[in-house]
Amino acid sequence: MKQPQSDEEKIAEIRMCTQRMADDKARILELIPQVFPEKRGEPKVRGRLNEVVEASGWTREYVARIRDGKVKSS
Structure with missing residues (x-):
């Protein structure tokens, strides 16, 4: 059985997960x-926006803004 993590180890894991999410x-x-x-x-592919919305879980508006270059990675 795995030993409980210290608070410091948990904080380090949070940092690592946060960086992975950002990446x-x-x-x-x-x-x-x-x-x-x-x-x-x-040529455009009919339904592509819906496919990307479904895959990402983001709204149509947000995906369209990304598609159109209006959202940049931080």
Whole structure:
């Protein structure tokens, strides 16, 4: 059985998880515009916005802002 973690170990784990979440969000913000063919000069794909909304769990408005370059990674 694993020994209980100290408060310091838990805080360190929180820091590590927070950084991982920030890294994951930055990667998602990078990927979203890439999956819209019209951003590559190709024909639009019907329903793509809905697919990305479903995959990300974010609102249509937020995903559209990311797609349009109005949201930048921090």
